[in-house]
Amino acid sequence: MIPVAKPLVGKEEIEAVRKVLESGMLAEGTVAHELEHEFATYIGTKFAIATSNGTTALSTALDAMNIQPGDEVITTPFTFIASANTIAMLGAIPVFVDVQRDTYNIDPDLIEKAITKKTKAIMPVHIFGMPCDMKQIMEIANAHNLLVIEDAAQAHGAAIDGRKIGSFGHTAAFSFYATKNMMTGEGGMIMTNDEEVYDKAMMIKNHGRGKEGGYSHHRIGYNSRMMDLVAAIGLEQLKRLPGVLTARRKNAAAYDKMCFELKGIRPQVAKKGFESAYHVYAPCLNSPKMNRDKMIEYLKQNDVGSRTVYALPCHKQDTYLNIRDWRWARFVKYPNYAALKLPNSEEVGAQHFEIPVHPSVTDQDRTRIEQLVRKVLS
Numbered sequence: 001m002i003p004v005a006k007p008l009v010g011k012e013e014i015e016a017v018r019k020v021l022e023s024g025m026l027a028e029g030t031v032a033h034e035l036e037h038e039f040a041t042y043i044g045t046k047f048a049i050a051t052s053n054g055t056t057a058l059s060t061a062l063d064a065m066n067i068q069p070g071d072e073v074i075t076t077p078f079t080f081i082a083s084a085n086t087i088a089m090l091g092a093i094p095v096f097v098d099v100q101r102d103t104y105n106i107d108p109d110l111i112e113k114a115i116t117k118k119t120k121a122i123m124p125v126h127i128f129g130m131p132c133d134m135k136q137i138m139e140i141a142n143a144h145n146l147l148v149i150e151d152a153a154q155a156h157g158a159a160i161d162g163r164k165i166g167s168f169g170h171t172a173a174f175s176f177y178a179t180k181n182m183m184t185g186e187g188g189m190i191m192t193n194d195e196e197v198y199d200k201a202m203m204i205k206n207h208g209r210g211k212e213g214g215y216s217h218h219r220i221g222y223n224s225r226m227m228d229l230v231a232a233i234g235l236e237q238l239k240r241l242p243g244v245l246t247a248r249r250k251n252a253a254a255y256d257k258m259c260f261e262l263k264g265i266r267p268q269v270a271k272k273g274f275e276s277a278y279h280v281y282a283p284c285l286n287s288p289k290m291n292r293d294k295m296i297e298y299l300k301q302n303d304v305g306s307r308t309v310y311a312l313p314c315h316k317q318d319t320y321l322n323i324r325d326w327r328w329a330r331f332v333k334y335p336n337y338a339a340l341k342l343p344n345s346e347e348v349g350a351q352h353f354e355i356p357v358h359p360s361v362t363d364q365d366r367t368r369i370e371q372l373v374r375k376v377l378s
């Protein structure tokens with residue numbers, strides 16, 4: 001079976017974890033700070049804040065940007081539910097706008113129509129590692145005085161004209177979940193150039209502790225720290241990342257070629273100058289020869305991992321259909337999510353299927369996957 005995802009772990013990660021175990025300092029300390037420094041250098045921001053996972057990175061960043069109950073944050077529904085949930089957790093309102101049919105990412109032309117007096121921020125999600133159009137998004141944000149938080153959970157190493165994703169917004173959040181291009185098992189990172197946001201985020205993730213440390217606390221916060229034990233894995237993974245990206249891009253280029261040669265299948269499109277991190281490769285299938293669910297079954301029967309990722313966009317999930325049950329619904333007026341019609345998100349949700357693109361997919365594996373797809377669609 002060629003699995004759909006496979007973490008790359010070698011002797012280096014094992015040795016790094018062993019060293020931390022032997023050091024006696026397992027919780028957050030110098031190793032997490034080293035990862036913050038190295039990752040900020042890699043992405044190209046002044047500051048990075050290590051967190052316990054991508055969800056806490058997003059929620060801490062939103063909190064540090066002062067997103068308040070009742071504020072509206074514009075995002076897309078074709079994403080992992082954490083994007084929307086981190087907005088809702090703070091009592092803010094996720095405002096879903098549709099994605100572009102070809103890039104699966106937020107349609108910048110629809111953002112402006114969704115802006116109201118309550119809009120405070122935009123959360124573009126670089127879905128599957130594909131960069132959103134950050135130039136246009138930042139122009140809209142600046143024109144309307146809105147903050148931008150990039151959900152870069154899937155986009156380690158993605159870039160636009162050489163500039164790394166995670167360096168465009170006022171803040172950005174990465175996830176180092178076990179299957180990500182760069183992983184620590186569970187882990188996350190906030191990026192920012194804004195010292196005030198940095199100071200606030202550092203406090204929020206650590207029970208409001210100030211720089212002086214000890215047991216004086218200045219605001220409500222949480223424990224969203226990253227352990228040195230896992231940060232050590234992250235440092236090794238960061239060294240692997242360029243090679244991982246090269247391998248993923250090579251596999252994706254071959255799959256793209258296949259999709260363009262066949263009828264009834266279309267890939268997620270990278271615009272000129274946009275480099276995806278290809279965390280996920282998931283083309284859309286719309287063919288009389290085979291439907292999406294049968295394609296997944298057929299691939300699995302032939303020992304190729306395949307699945308849908310976000311078959312149900314966020315606005316179709318019970319979480320948002322039942323939002324009146326959420327604690328903030330007593331204070332905040334939510335849109336009627338059930339009435340939302342977001343045709344591109346729904347179409348991509350209904351048609352995409354993931355195939356293995358990770359670095360452990362060999363040339364032979366990829367040829368076999370291509371042969372299977374070609375056989376049914378030719």
Ligand SMILES: Cc1ncc(COP(=O)(O)O)c(C=O)c1O
Nearest residue numbers: 053054055080082083153175177
């Ligand atoms: C788009 C997106 N946002 C947020 C998250 C949340 O990250 P984590 O799972 O590390 O909490 C993920 C993780 O899978 C994600 O894919």
